Amino acid sequence: MKVDIILAGVGGQGILSIASIIGDAVLSENLFLKQAETHGMSQRGGAVVSHLRISDSEIASDLIPTGSADLIISVEPMESLRYLPFLSSNGYLVTNTTPFENIVNYPDINDIIAEVKKQPHFVAIDADKIAADLGNKRVSNVVILGAATPFIKITPEKIEAGIKRIFGRKGDKIVELNLKAFKAGLEFALKNS
Amino acid sequence: MHKNLLLGVEAIGQGAIDGGISGVYAYPGTPSTEITEYIQANEITKEKGIRSKWSANEKTAYEAALGMSYAGKRTMVCMKHVGLNVAADAFMNSAITGINGGMVVTVADDPSMHSSQNEQDSRFYAKFAMIPVLEPTNQQEAYEMTREGFQLSEDLGVPVMVRITTRLAHSRAGIKRKEVIAENDLILPSNPSQFVLLPAIARKQYKGLLDKQYLFEQASEDSKYNSFTKGTDKSLGIIACGITHNYLAENYKDDECPYSILKLSQYPIPGKLLAKFEDCCEEVLVLEDGYPIVEEAVKGIFKKDMKVSGRLTGALPRDGELNADLVALSLGKEVEKTVSIPEIVTNRPPALCQGCGHMDMYDALNEAVNVYSKGRVFSDIGCYTLGALPPYKSIYSCVDMGASITMAKGASDAGLIPAIAVIGDSTFTHSGITGLLDAINDKANVVIVISDNEAVSMTGGQESSAVGKIESICEGVGVDPAHIRVETPMRKNHDKMVQIFNEEIAYDGVSVIIFRRDCIQVLAKRKKIKPVSLK
Numbered sequence: 001m002k003v004d005i006i007l008a009g010v011g012g013q014g015i016l017s018i019a020s021i022i023g024d025a026v027l028s029e030n031l032f033l034k035q036a037e038t039h040g041m042s043q044r045g046g047a048v049v050s051h052l053r054i055s056d057s058e059i060a061s062d063l064i065p066t067g068s069a070d071l072i073i074s075v076e077p078m079e080s081l082r083y084l085p086f087l088s089s090n091g092y093l094v095t096n097t098t099p100f101e102n103i104v105n106y107p108d109i110n111d112i113i114a115e116v117k118k119q120p121h122f123v124a125i126d127a128d129k130i131a132a133d134l135g136n137k138r139v140s141n142v143v144i145l146g147a148a149t150p151f152i153k154i155t156p157e158k159i160e161a162g163i164k165r166i167f168g169r170k171g172d173k174i175v176e177l178n179l180k181a182f183k184a185g186l187e188f189a190l191k192n193s
Numbered sequence: 194m195h196k197n198l199l200l201g202v203e204a205i206g207q208g209a210i211d212g213g214i215s216g217v218y219a220y221p222g223t224p225s226t227e228i229t230e231y232i233q234a235n236e237i238t239k240e241k242g243i244r245s246k247w248s249a250n251e252k253t254a255y256e257a258a259l260g261m262s263y264a265g266k267r268t269m270v271c272m273k274h275v276g277l278n279v280a281a282d283a284f285m286n287s288a289i290t291g292i293n294g295g296m297v298v299t300v301a302d303d304p305s306m307h308s309s310q311n312e313q314d315s316r317f318y319a320k321f322a323m324i325p326v327l328e329p330t331n332q333q334e335a336y337e338m339t340r341e342g343f344q345l346s347e348d349l350g351v352p353v354m355v356r357i358t359t360r361l362a363h364s365r366a367g368i369k370r371k372e373v374i375a376e377n378d379l380i381l382p383s384n385p386s387q388f389v390l391l392p393a394i395a396r397k398q399y400k401g402l403l404d405k406q407y408l409f410e411q412a413s414e415d416s417k418y419n420s421f422t423k424g425t426d427k428s429l430g431i432i433a434c435g436i437t438h439n440y441l442a443e444n445y446k447d448d449e450c451p452y453s454i455l456k457l458s459q460y461p462i463p464g465k466l467l468a469k470f471e472d473c474c475e476e477v478l479v480l481e482d483g484y485p486i487v488e489e490a491v492k493g494i495f496k497k498d499m500k501v502s503g504r505l506t507g508a509l510p511r512d513g514e515l516n517a518d519l520v521a522l523s524l525g526k527e528v529e530k531t532v533s534i535p536e537i538v539t540n541r542p543p544a545l546c547q548g549c550g551h552m553d554m555y556d557a558l559n560e561a562v563n564v565y566s567k568g569r570v571f572s573d574i575g576c577y578t579l580g581a582l583p584p585y586k587s588i589y590s591c592v593d594m595g596a597s598i599t600m601a602k603g604a605s606d607a608g609l610i611p612a613i614a615v616i617g618d619s620t621f622t623h624s625g626i627t628g629l630l631d632a633i634n635d636k637a638n639v640v641i642v643i644s645d646n647e648a649v650s651m652t653g654g655q656e657s658s659a660v661g662k663i664e665s666i667c668e669g670v671g672v673d674p675a676h677i678r679v680e681t682p683m684r685k686n687h688d689k690m691v692q693i694f695n696e697e698i699a700y701d702g703v704s705v706i707i708f709r710r711d712c713i714q715v716l717a718k719r720k721k722i723k724p725v726s727l728k
Binding site for chain 2: 010011023027032033034035036037038039040041042043044045046047051059060061062063065066067068078079081082084085086087088102103104105106107111112115
């Protein structure tokens with residue numbers, strides 16, 4: 001068993017939280033994990049990416065070779081396209097559809113979504129709207145995680161347990177909110193993939 | 194089961210704690226920062242009172258570490274690759290003094306320049322100083338090498354370098370820990386002149402270092418981190434240094450590599466192991482992240498005339514970090530066919546945070562200097578370096594820590610007036626003070642802006658050595674108090690800030706303008722609120 005995941009977004013959007021939830025679930029499964037992160041200058045509003053590799057045998061490279069990722073999880077639509085060279089031909093692209101426009105030459109969002117929809121396997125979800133409907137836009141990253149879960153090869157229950165552990169110290173309310181966000185994303189993906 | 198999911202840098206921090214350090218010394222610098230942060234936050238650090246506060250710069254950090262070693266204790270000093278340039282004087286000479294308590298010098302290189310101005314390879318420095326290097330392949334080795342590095346340093350009598358690159362620094366994996374080694378007792382060197390590098394003593398000490406080289410090489414021969422795996426196909430042999438061994442392994446996941454492999458993770462290069470390897474191949478490919486240091490070296494060591502390829506021959510790119518794909522191509526293997534990035538995707542460079550005081554500083558600066566020709570603003574290393582990019586395009590230099598003040602001074606000396614320096618608070622105390630002294634002593638006509646956000650922000654908001662001290666430092670160095678101006682960089686103060694610029698540009702002497710406002714990220718962390726996103 002192996003799952004190679006590219007996590008994409010903009011510095012500050014919370015892709016590392018997604019990584020730590022998956023990481024926690026992976027550890028509880030006795031699997032191997034390697035996760036390469038972007039630190040430093042790019043964290044200031046630049047493009048950030050994390051390579052997350054899960055396997056039942058020892059993992060060699062910290063980086064995923066091109067054309068072999070099983071999944072791209074992106075919290076920002078244009079960022080989801082930046083890493084397409086990593087995606088395997090039967091891999092899935094799961095992305096938020098709400099753009100993060102902190103550059104003056106951000107392309108037309110309709111053109112971005114059209115590119116996403118050209119992919120053979122994709123889930124395009126307006127995670128910001130779902131999160132806002134749940135009461136807090138900040139959980140949109142966990143909505144995306146929910147939408148990606150059918151393709152991670154780890155049961156939703158294990159990931160929910162990860163959410164409980166990661167957010168546990170922030171109180172029950174935050175945990176509940178994140179679990180709701182997770183379920184909303186998961187349901188969307190099951191209906192729309 | 195792997196319990197501790199640690200970044201490479203955190204593994205090094207844990208290794209140092211478990212290796213029995215009494216103190217860590219460092220100045221923040223990506224990708225090395227989190228080593229010290231990890232130690233600072235660790236429970237054992239608090240229990241044992243391990244010394245871990247940030248130093249003013251890498252040189253002061255290095256020298257303090259050497260002092261701790263002199264006193265018999267184990268210590269680690271950490272920095273990014275260019276930080277070793279700052280500490281180079283102490284570093285080179287510490288190889289000649291040798292150590293008393295075990296000393297590990299951890300240097301994090303940044304091939305591909307993810308967050309740096311160059312991609313220099315610290316293994317060259319180690320070779321220059323003639324000390325051993327440990328170059329971990331993975332996080333577990335990073336942990337173990339650091340933990341055992343102090344003993345190796347004590348056995349060999351010199352500082353030992355642990356060299357990593359960004360990829361390993363910022364990648365997480367499960368770590369198996371070992372027991373914590375007890376700290377050393379306070380004990381002075383048995384030879385009281387060991388650290389006195391007067392020429393007569395230095396000559397003796399240097400001979401001692403030369404005489405010990407064979408021991409260093411023997412340690413590499415015996416190292417469990419270096420290994421030779423004999424292949425079935427003699428047509429090629431592969432030397433895989435540090436992390437590149439993973440990229441090689443990635444290419445032979447499903448089948449055995451037919452070629453002989455020399456895994457190289459401890460230097461100097463072990464000659465006997467290399468000779469064994471040489472006997473089993475007719476041609477050699479060298480994989481190394483950084484400069485082609487091994488590729489160059491082995492050519493002079495091999496007994497037979499053998500083709501050696503790598504970064505120098507074009508088998509691998511001359512610059513940038515390696516990966517499994519590049520290694521595949523160098524082996525003549527096919528890589529997966531992939532789609533390209535859609536043309537619509539534009540670059541998203543890092544930017545100053547919404548509400549950052551540097552923005553207000555640049556707005557005022559641009560208005561004040563727009564009446565002059567371009568190319569008059571010299572800057573430095575920090576978040577404010579982003580002022581080189583649109584929409585500000587304010588600055589014309591970023592070279593090394595502190596260079597804004599001295600370059601502005603030199604340009605002013607040449608007749609470029611006004612000449613303006615923009616430097617951060619922490620960069621100022623790191624390496625700006627001596628430059629300011631030069632400007633004062635030379636009565637230079639310069640305007641120095643200290644854009645003070647009271648933190649080392651680019652690396653994550655560490656405590657700045659400058660907090661509460663900048664005005665008194667400037668006065669102490671000799672700046673006329675009438676030309677030390679302080680203002681809060683905010684939109685509503687824009688006109689006042691422009692006026693301050695105009696007045697100080699008109700002054701023929703050294704002016705220091707301090708624009709002081711908290712880093713928005715540090716403030717948000719302190720208040721535990723998220724900063725608003727840019728829209």
